[in-house]
Amino acid sequence: MTSKRPSAAGQASVSQETVFQAALRCFYVHGYDGASMRDIAKAGGVTPAAIYHYYSSKQDLLMDIISRFMQRSIDTTRSAISDAGDDPAEQLFAAARSHVLWNASDVVSSFVVNSEIRSLEPHNRQRNIAQRDELQRMFDAVVESGAAEGVFATPWPREASRAVVTMCTAVAGWYKAAGPLSPGEIADRYGHMSLSLVGSGTQVQP
Amino acid sequence: MTSKRPSAAGQASVSQETVFQAALRCFYVHGYDGASMRDIAKAGGVTPAAIYHYYSSKQDLLMDIISRFMQRSIDTTRSAISDAGDDPAEQLFAAARSHVLWNASDVVSSFVVNSEIRSLEPHNRQRNIAQRDELQRMFDAVVESGAAEGVFATPWPREASRAVVTMCTAVAGWYKAAGPLSPGEIADRYGHMSLSLVGSGTQVQP
Numbered sequence: 001m002t003s004k005r006p007s008a009a010g011q012a013s014v015s016q017e018t019v020f021q022a023a024l025r026c027f028y029v030h031g032y033d034g035a036s037m038r039d040i041a042k043a044g045g046v047t048p049a050a051i052y053h054y055y056s057s058k059q060d061l062l063m064d065i066i067s068r069f070m071q072r073s074i075d076t077t078r079s080a081i082s083d084a085g086d087d088p089a090e091q092l093f094a095a096a097r098s099h100v101l102w103n104a105s106d107v108v109s110s111f112v113v114n115s116e117i118r119s120l121e122p123h124n125r126q127r128n129i130a131q132r133d134e135l136q137r138m139f140d141a142v143v144e145s146g147a148a149e150g151v152f153a154t155p156w157p158r159e160a161s162r163a164v165v166t167m168c169t170a171v172a173g174w175y176k177a178a179g180p181l182s183p184g185e186i187a188d189r190y191g192h193m194s195l196s197l198v199g200s201g202t203q204v205q206p
Numbered sequence: 207m208t209s210k211r212p213s214a215a216g217q218a219s220v221s222q223e224t225v226f227q228a229a230l231r232c233f234y235v236h237g238y239d240g241a242s243m244r245d246i247a248k249a250g251g252v253t254p255a256a257i258y259h260y261y262s263s264k265q266d267l268l269m270d271i272i273s274r275f276m277q278r279s280i281d282t283t284r285s286a287i288s289d290a291g292d293d294p295a296e297q298l299f300a301a302a303r304s305h306v307l308w309n310a311s312d313v314v315s316s317f318v319v320n321s322e323i324r325s326l327e328p329h330n331r332q333r334n335i336a337q338r339d340e341l342q343r344m345f346d347a348v349v350e351s352g353a354a355e356g357v358f359a360t361p362w363p364r365e366a367s368r369a370v371v372t373m374c375t376a377v378a379g380w381y382k383a384a385g386p387l388s389p390g391e392i393a394d395r396y397g398h399m400s401l402s403l404v405g406s407g408t409q410v411q412p
Contacts (some may be wrong), residue, residue, distance in 0.1 A: 034239025
């Protein structure tokens with residue numbers, strides 16, 4: 001039977017990335033409660049012991065998937081805003097654009113991150129809320145600064161900022177690589193639509 | 207043991223609504239794959255036989271939940287547009303407003319409908335796509351008609367229309383009854399933000 005054991009080559013050869021990707025795929029297809037550690041091991045072609053080498057529990061795996069994705073969302077947005085200069089219109093265009101590109105680049109993670117908040121244990125949920133707030137506050141700061149400078153006409157900067165983030169995140173729910181528009185074209189249009197939404201008179205050139 | 211059986215009063219007294227609500231709650235908390243028929247029976251305080259009296263399978267239950275919600279989304283949007291008169295700006299304001307109110311009124315169903323498309327079997331998935339298309343096409347028709355009349359400046363009516371629907375649907379993901387704004391206030395703001403997004407010069411008074 002030894003030759004049929006999935007990790008016959010030994011646990012040391014199983015990378016954390018293999019385990020991570022197997023869990024991500026299982027949570028995407030079956031949901032967190034619908035996927036057991038046994039399912040994840042089978043999907044990754046590894047032993048349960050190989051999973052426990054890196055993760056203490058299924059919850060630990062989910063939290064790693066969600067927190068890594070959120071941290072990358074935060075870092076990507078921060079870089080986009082920072083690289084865009086001082087103009088709130090340029091900043092919002094860049095932030096919306098990069099948020100669309102990031103979510104379209106990994107629709108599987110985006111779905112799991114946005115559908116399995118329910119499955120986070122209280123401590124992890126608090127950490128997740130903090131990351132979500134950090135991301136949202138970067139958009140809020142840009143929209144509020146544009147509104148304060150009078151370049152964004154929206155009377156509701158907070159609601160407009162949330163609407164921008166949710167519509168850009170939602171691209172992951174319908175984006176298909178085989179669709180007529182490239183991710184870059186979609187991102188450009190979402191950048192412009194975000195400016196319209198906040199009542200910007202500025203036309204930004206991508 | 208008879209007195210401990212959940213439906214001791216008899217199957218005839220178990221309503222389809224009880225079964226439907228128990229399944230909805232289980233799918234919301236555990237996901238479709240994570241909730242068994244036994245879990246649903248337990249949650250509803252009914253026997254599995256009572257569930258099978260109304261539904262032939264768990265898939266049948268999920269499809270009833272999703273298709274009922276989608277049909278109500280379609281009907282609500284159609285009424286809103288029809289009651290708004292002939293002006294595309296009034297129509298879009300009313301459609302966005304009603305879509306927000308509808309999703310905020312049932313955040314549990316909205317979540318299940320939008321996270322369990324993956325769990326629909328091919329035939330049901332086709333029916334779901336047809337319902338989603340029907341809803342989206344009503345918004346598309348309004349935005350395209352405004353663009354054709356020159357009252358909406360957006361160069362991308364289809365993308366703008368999809369962005370409106372996704373940002374309004376997403377309200378269900380963050381709306382809290384204890385929040386500072388009432389559903390009506392949120393809906394009004396989303397109506398106005400939808401008009402901004404499509405580049406409408408018209409100010410609609412709610």
